Amino acid sequence: MLGAEKTLVQKSGYFSRAAAANKADIELIAKCAHKGVQCALAGDGGVIGEDEDRDNELRAIEFERIKGGKPFDIDTPWFGELLAGIDQPKGESIVTEHA
Numbered sequence: 001m002l003g004a005e006k007t008l009v010q011k012s013g014y015f016s017r018a019a020a021a022n023k024a025d026i027e028l029i030a031k032c033a034h035k036g037v038q039c040a041l042a043g044d045g046g047v048i049g050e051d052e053d054r055d056n057e058l059r060a061i062e063f064e065r066i067k068g069g070k071p072f073d074i075d076t077p078w079f080g081e082l083l084a085g086i087d088q089p090k091g092e093s094i095v096t097e098h099a
Contacts, residue, residue: 031058071096 032048039060046060074093
């Protein structure tokens with residue numbers, strides 16, 4: 001009816017929850033903010049986070065490495081721990097394709 005022939009699906013990388021930040025959250029937020037300032041002053045771009053490919057080093061992860069379109073590995077240990085912590089079964093992996 002509107003003549004719209006395109007659809008855009010976007011995924012947000014933002015994680016949220018309903019609980020207040022705990023001590024560990026506040027410490028991580030402070031570390032990320034401090035590292036973000038260091039990287040900005042050094043001219044390093046990216047998203048501050050614990051880089052799983054570099055032994056969880058807190059660093060500015062390159063945008064190219066965190067872009068969407070990659071399948072999520074449900075066999076990652078932290079994901080199994082998360083599911084166990086909330087008493088949620090993992091289920092089967094599903095093969096997907098990204099256009």
